[in-house]
Amino acid sequence: MGEVSLVDVTKRFTSGVGAAAHTVFALKRVSFTIRDGEIAVLIGPSGCGKTTALRVAMGLEQASHGHVMVDGREVHGCGYDRGMVFQHAELLPWLTALQNVQFGLEMKGMRGAELHDTAMRYLDLVGLKDSWNRRPYQLSGGMRQRVGIARALAIDPKVLLMDEPFGALDAQTRESLQIELLDIQARTGKTILFVTHDLDEAVLLADRVVVMRDGELQEIVDVALPRPRGDIGRLRSSPAFGEIRYRIWKALHQAPDVVH
Numbered sequence: 036m037g038e039v040s041l042v043d044v045t046k047r048f049t050s051g052v053g054a055a056a057h058t059v060f061a062l063k064r065v066s067f068t069i070r071d072g073e074i075a076v077l078i079g080p081s082g083c084g085k086t087t088a089l090r091v092a093m094g095l096e097q098a099s100h101g102h103v104m105v106d107g108r109e110v111h112g113c114g115y116d117r118g119m120v121f122q123h124a125e126l127l128p129w130l131t132a133l134q135n136v137q138f139g140l141e142m143k144g145m146r147g148a149e150l151h152d153t154a155m156r157y158l159d160l161v162g163l164k165d166s167w168n169r170r171p172y173q174l175s176g177g178m179r180q181r182v183g184i185a186r187a188l189a190i191d192p193k194v195l196l197m198d199e200p201f202g203a204l205d206a207q208t209r210e211s212l213q214i215e216l217l218d219i220q221a222r223t224g225k226t227i228l229f230v231t232h233d234l235d236e237a238v239l240l241a242d243r244v245v246v247m248r249d250g251e252l253q254e255i256v257d258v259a260l261p262r263p264r265g266d267i268g269r270l271r272s273s274p275a276f277g278e279i280r281y282r283i284w285k286a287l288h289q290a291p292d293v294v295h
């Protein structure tokens with residue numbers, strides 16, 4: 036199982052100091068459930084609360100009100116049931132690709148041959164078996180993201196939380212990683228919550244798209260496209276793809292009171 040829910044989550048931050056201090060509501064009473072084995076994409080304008088929602092789900096931020104459930108159990112703080120992939124892989128620069136993947140496993144108590152073999156298996160899954168001995172500066176941006184994905188998957192979380200993981204990559208690398216992510220998800224069955232600004236990426240990856248605006252959940256759009264997604268060039272130019280893309284675009288652009 037790997038179902039994650041935000042239940043009536045509000046997140047307040049205090050910004051500024053002294054007389055200029057004010058309260059920012061990054062999330063306002065947000066509730067949604069990501070079902071076991073689905074890819075849900077969180078989309079919305081800059082500052083609408085996407086990263087905050089992900090960080091609250093991960094346990095890196097505590098909700099000011101409301102709570103997070105994983106498989107029906109309320110969770111507090113981080114746990115091995117959730118793994119996170121960041122926009123910039125955030126690898127430890129003095130460690131090799133293999134050692135970066137091993138790092139989380141060691142924290143979990145794994146040692147010896149099992150540690151080595153598990154980390155190698157996940158490097159293989161992301162196509163980096165032959166680059167196990169390279170340090171981050173010897174890897175391309177796409178390869179670094181692959182190591183980040185391998186590191187998060189290796190701890191075998193129920194839920195993978197991905198914060199604009201392909202946002203800093205060139206178009207071609209981004210597309211190959213999108214295809215790889217679909218393939219990895221098909222093979223592992225992981226539940227994925229993925230943040231992006233990119234409408235095409237959202238439609239391509241998602242089973243459902245959660246549209247946010249100004250800290251609030253605006254609409255959830257079903258992406259009724261077949262899985263596996265197949266020839267993505269053809270899919271992108273299909274009327275069904277365009278129709279779903281347009282629905283999400285409308286949800287992003289309409290005033291809150293006229294959406295539904």
Ligand SMILES: Nc1ncnc2c1ncn2[C@@H]1O[C@H](COP(=O)(O)OP(=O)(O)OP(=O)(O)O)[C@@H](O)[C@H]1O
Nearest residue numbers: 048049050059061080081082083084085086087088
């Ligand atoms: N630690 C913090 N302290 C104060 N305010 C914060 C903090 N983190 C986020 N915010 C504010 O909360 C709001 C939501 O921020 P968040 O980063 O979640 O948005 P986002 O949708 O992910 O934006 P982007 O797409 O630009 O990454 C913004 O107004 C932001 O300035």
